[in-house]
Amino acid sequence: MKSKVFFAKAKKGEPLDSMREKTCWLLERAGLRKIVKKDGLTAIKLTFGDKGNTGHVDARHARFVVDEISALKGKPFFTDSNTLYKGSRSNAVDHTNIAYEHGFTPEICGAPVVIADGLRSGGDFEVKINKKHFKSVKIAKACADADAVVVLSHVTGHMVTGFASAVKNIGMGFATRAGKLMQHSAIKPNVNAKACIGCGLCVIHCPTGAIELKGEVLSEAKEKTAHIDEKKCIGCADCLVACRSDAIEISWSESSNNVQEKMAEFALGVLKDKEGKILFLNYAMKITKECDCLAKDDPAVAPDVGIFASTDPVAIDKASADVVNNAFKADAFKKIWPHIDWESQLRYGAEIGLGNMDYELIEMK
Ligand code: SF4
Ligand code: SF4
Structure with missing residues (x-):
């Protein structure tokens, strides 16, 4: 059976009223009201962007998600886990300050920031998956403790995985530092x-x-x-x-295909823990060569297409890439990272039950 992916055309600089209308339509169609419970602690998982990054999800757009969760009487909070490498997001204090710098403050967005794996990382929760690379995976405690999760992902290229969106956002982004090291290195x-x-x-x-x-x-x-x-x-x-x-x-020695497969296994751990309580929004706007962990103002490498919503992380990523590539009239991700088979994260994800490569695209009229 095909997974449903909802889609609304949008581009960078779109008026905020229009973005709000589209976000509300997508969240309603993808089933936000089924996952948000009264007083339920509802995580909004995103990447706040490294210091100086400009491609990350716009805090003003994230506010629309906060408002919808609050309207359903849930308790929204923004979250991400600390980075493996040393930088501006490697502990909860620096990480929260960067989130504030990029507009994710309670005043602007109406929700607090809670770093998912604690002050220095280490707050984890083990989920058994019994797959090829890992028998179990360690995901950040705040993800496990949340009653529901809404995942906001910026569609980008990536130096290791070629393509980064929903699968990477939860697979790598909800892993503790130890989990990230397990994915990046066998040493x-x-x-x-x-x-x-x-x-x-x-x-x-x-x-x-x-x-x-x-x-x-x-x-x-x-x-x-x-x-x-x-x-x-x-x-x-x-x-x-x-x-x-x-x-x-650390040795960043793991092959791209192995990192992608390991990432899909971690994403499966998140999905198993949050079954029926998670949905995804992908923002395919200002699509950059590198992900938002890079501290720079990267130019767009493919046309803006819009926002996607689904409960299936594989289907939403496949649909996002297909629509971008149709607009680009070629495989945009292969063009920027020619040596990487970026689709392997999705093929392997489908193989292990993370989601479905077949989807039905339902567009907002
Ligand atoms: S030596 Fe190993 S166990 Fe000790 S802090 Fe480093 S990675 Fe952790
Ligand atoms: S590796 Fe050397 S410099 Fe670094 S913390 Fe340990 S003792 Fe200090």
Whole structure:
């Protein structure tokens, strides 16, 4: 059976009244009232954008989703998880400040920001999936604790996965830091001895005592450097953000296809936990080569087409890409990332039961 995907044409700079009308139509048709319960804590999952990013979902558009959830007597809050790499969103304090900077304040949007995996990441919830890459996946606690989730995704290209939208938003975006590391690398972190200043911060933050300062004299100024015991390391990646000298490195070695499959497995964990309580909106406007984790004002690489809504993350991503590619008159994502088979995340997602590649597109008249 085909999954239903609802679609409203829209473009960057569309008047706010028109965006509100379209958002309301999409949420109503996709079944928002079925998932929002009275007093239900309703997560609005999105990427706030890295510092300086301009492509992220517009806070004024997200406000329309807040208003619809509030009208149904739900309690909306914005959420995302901390990044794997060190940057402007790697802990809840910096992350919340960036969200505010990009307009996601209670004053503008009518909802608070709650970072999904806690202050430094680590607040997780395990879901059994029994798939090829993982038997179980670790998703951020706020996702598990929420009564319902509305996922707002900006359709973009991506340097590793070629295409990024709903599947990536929940698969990578609701994974804890340890979960993100599991998806990106099969190898544990290691210490770059030249960059290590022997401060011991990583030793304090490591939850398993896997890091030791050893007295190898590498220069006169430095007497000790950190060493990671691979057998004790559980790959939580806490040391990565604890280190202020960028001395802890991870290998971004996993192939694109493997990352996409692992991401789909994490997305399946989220869907399993939130079955019947999650819906997706994809914004295919200002489609950029890179995702919103890049701190820049990326130009658009394909025409704006509009907003999509569905309860099926595979179908909504497939429909979004198809409509963009029809307007572009070629595969826009293959053109910007020619070496990546971006559709593998959707094919594998369909294979493991995350969703359906066949969809019925229902357009707002
Ligand atoms: S990844 Fe986690 S467990 Fe491994 S060394 Fe770093 S802090 Fe310790
Ligand atoms: S926190 Fe970084 S610089 Fe300090 S000991 Fe650990 S690896 Fe070295």
